[in-house]
Amino acid sequence: MATNFVQDGCMLDVTNSTSADITSGQVVAVGAVLGVAMDDIAVGESGVLAIDGVFTVPKVSGAEINQGESLTWVVASSAFDDNAATAATGDITGSTAFAAEAAGAGAASLAVKFTGVPGTVKA
Structure with missing residues (x-):
């Protein structure tokens, strides 16, 4: 194996530098990449984010979302x-x-595929 291999890249180690604890299952932004906390991460502590995979997460209740959107x-x-x-x-x-699935206006959550690819943060 290559001596410079670090990890497969589906998970990232992060330090919670916010002013609030992060809870397991919470969506977290790392720059322009979104991930899901795998465990609770207290302020100042380190933890793991999944940046690749499908998770059920919160959705704006009025949004009509199609699968693949x-x-x-x-x-x-x-x-x-x-x-x-x-x-x-x-x-x-x-x-x-x-x-990863369609969700109607009344739904409070939906399955989302996280890609690990940076998005764009609105300035």
Whole structure:
């Protein structure tokens, strides 16, 4: 095996540098990449994010989302919206995640495929 191999890249070690604890299953942004916390991560502590895989996560309740649709991560509501949503400052769009299933307007969550590919953070 190559002596410079680090890991397969599906998970990332991160340090919680926010002012709040991160809970297991929470969507977390690392720059323009989205991931899901695998365990609780206290402020200042290190933990693991899955940046590749399918997870059931929060969705903006009014959004109509089709399977395979690219998504907008809405920072203010900590939920995904459809790709027609107008991104606000800090929201993440692009190929970092897409809908693994369809979800209607009344649904509070949906299955999302995280890709590990950077999206675009709205400035």
